[in-house]
Amino acid sequence: MRARVSHIAARLSAATGGNEVARTELPGGAVRLDVVIPADISSAGRYVVLAALADADGYGHGRTExxxxxxxxxxxxxxxxxYQSNRSPRPDDRRLPRQPDR
Known part of the structure; x- marks a missing residue:
């Protein structure tokens, strides 16, 4: 888990031009990362932020004045x-029955 936290934090910091990523330990051992998004963030920077958030278990967004x-x-x-939910079972993956395509 530490590697995931570090990786996500590094990506958020890089995408926001080096902004500090605040780390908070939550009950149960979870970790929350918070970062301020600069007003002049590029489209590429926003994409990297979204990609980093996609690797988290939960995420959110807030805005004030x-x-x-x-x-x-x-x-x-x-x-x-x-990608786990979208992967097709391999022929030797017998743990779950294959779901029909919808």
């Missing part, structure tokens, strides 16, 4: 794989 910020939560014991 003075700032815009995003947060991400990373839960212990999860190995978030954003």
């Amino acid at each position: 003075s700032e815009e910020r995003v947060w991400a939560t990373i839960d212990p014991g999860t190995s978030h794989d954003p």
Whole structure:
């Protein structure tokens, strides 16, 4: 989990021009990351922020008159794989029955 937290925090910081990413330990061992989004962030920077948030277990966005910020939560014991729900079972993957395409 520490590697995931560090990786997401580094990506958020880089995407926001080096802004500090605040880290808060939550009950149950989860971690929350918060970062201020600069008003002049590029489209590419916004894309990197969204990609980093997609790797978290939860995320959100807030805006006030003075700032815009995003947060991400990373839960212990999860190995978030954003593609897991979309993957097709391999022929040797017999743990789950194949679902029909809809």
